[in-house]
Amino acid sequence: MSEINTALYIHVPFCIKKCPYCDFYSVAKLSLKERFVDALLTEISLREDCAGASAIDTIYFGGGTPSLLTPREIERILSRIRDHFNLATDCEITLEVNPGTVGPGYFEEIRRFGVNRLNMGVQSLCDEKLGFMERIHSAEVAGQALHAARRAGFDKLGFDLIYGLPGETETAWRKDLDKALKFHPEHLSCYMLTYEPGTPMHKALEAGRISPLRDETTAALFKFTSTHLAAHGYLHYEISNFAAGPAHRSRHNRKYWNLVPYLGFGPSAHSFGRGTRSWNHADVRRYGDDLDQGVLPVAETEILTLEQVLTERVMLGLRTSDGIDIKAFEKIANQGFMELFKDVVRECETRSWAGIVNHCFVLTLEGRLFLDTVTSLFAEKIWSR
Numbered sequence: 224m225s226e227i228n229t230a231l232y233i234h235v236p237f238c239i240k241k242c243p244y245c246d247f248y249s250v251a252k253l254s255l256k257e258r259f260v261d262a263l264l265t266e267i268s269l270r271e272d273c274a275g276a277s278a279i280d281t282i283y284f285g286g287g288t289p290s291l292l293t294p295r296e297i298e299r300i301l302s303r304i305r306d307h308f309n310l311a312t313d314c315e316i317t318l319e320v321n322p323g324t325v326g327p328g329y330f331e332e333i334r335r336f337g338v339n340r341l342n343m344g345v346q347s348l349c350d351e352k353l354g355f356m357e358r359i360h361s362a363e364v365a366g367q368a369l370h371a372a373r374r375a376g377f378d379k380l381g382f383d384l385i386y387g388l389p390g391e392t393e394t395a396w397r398k399d400l401d402k403a404l405k406f407h408p409e410h411l412s413c414y415m416l417t418y419e420p421g422t423p424m425h426k427a428l429e430a431g432r433i434s435p436l437r438d439e440t441t442a443a444l445f446k447f448t449s450t451h452l453a454a455h456g457y458l459h460y461e462i463s464n465f466a467a468g469p470a471h472r473s474r475h476n477r478k479y480w481n482l483v484p485y486l487g488f489g490p491s492a493h494s495f496g497r498g499t500r501s502w503n504h505a506d507v508r509r510y511g512d513d514l515d516q517g518v519l520p521v522a523e524t525e526i527l528t529l530e531q532v533l534t535e536r537v538m539l540g541l542r543t544s545d546g547i548d549i550k551a552f553e554k555i556a557n558q559g560f561m562e563l564f565k566d567v568v569r570e571c572e573t574r575s576w577a578g579i580v581n582h583c584f585v586l587t588l589e590g591r592l593f594l595d596t597v598t599s600l601f602a603e604k605i606w607s608r
């Protein structure tokens with residue numbers, strides 16, 4: 224399926240409780256869910272012309288906690304999408320699942336309604352880590368959910384894992400990772416714990432109640448993750464993402480990284496296409512009120528400048544193992560890649576941070592540790608040209 228097809232993202236803004244490190248938009252007020260689903264159905268109908276003639280070949284239910292939707296609600300949403308958009312026959316339909324929210328029969332039902340890929344918010348299979356992150360599930364509950372998903376026939380199973388918690392050693396992380404590998408996930412997203420401003424975890428850090436790992440330790444953990452997973456046959460295809468073979472890479476996320484058009488539904492969801500980005504109000508009540516009146520709940524729209532487009536190409540390309548496609552970049556920039564970035568390329572090559580492979584500029588594993596620095600070097604050249 225061609226990558227010019229559009230992606231759909233649905234933001235489900237509810238969680239049973241907020242995790243102290245999370246800065247995604249979600250509320251713990253489940254009484255608003257029914258009204259949200261009605262509003263979402265209206266938004267889908269109102270935006271039916273937004274994908275033009277292109278087919279939809281990925282749908283991603285993210286959040287928040289999409290697995291708080293009942294199978295019947297998921298069926299209603301998918302059927303509304305089918306009524307208003309042209310769905311590819313092999314459409315990848317992913318649901319993020321919080322293992323602490325699913326009851327018996329859940330996976331069988333959602334599979335029947337068309338969900339064919341799961342992203343399980345496992346985060347860890349160590350109870351101590353789960354406790355620190357204040358997750359609602361235990362390692363045992365996560366294991367039960369994973370087995371239940373397999374029994375229901377899901378053969379595209381991704382796990383989210385978090386590492387780099389205060390005091391976490393390579394030995395402890397290896398043990399956690401190896402427990403996850405026993406389930407043979409087709410996809411793994413391994414995120415380093417970050418302290419996002421405004422979150423309780425960030426406040427605890429500021430107040431000195433927790434101590435972050437030293438930079439050398441996080442760098443060593445990052446490298447270990449990549450080499451350990453490579454030894455188990457996983458492709459490190461994006462800075463935090465690993466796939467058990469090319470076919471198991473997330474089709475949906477690759478569209479974001481390749482700047483393919485996407486439509487986002489739900490509070491705080493972003494849409495992108497034709498050089499424009501817009502995003503919905505990050506407020507579930509405002510979202511419902513606007514749609515009740517037949518108004519799209521758009522908070523802001525921005526038309527990207529050429530500099531913004533080029534910076535995003537660089538930023539996203541550097542994150543992936545495909546790298547920056549030099550020819551595609553030159554076409555948009557109307558300027559030679561080496562003419563613009565000769566010094567940056569030389570510096571990165573000298574430091575063994577990157578190389579040019581098949582006309583793409585690709586970071587090495589060492590270079591990925593300096594992603595922000597390299598991105599800034601490129602951005603400086605783009606904005607001063």
Ligand code: SF4
Nearest residue numbers: 238241242245286287
């Ligand atoms: S369940 Fe996920 S989205 Fe909800 S607060 Fe926790 S990390 Fe954030």
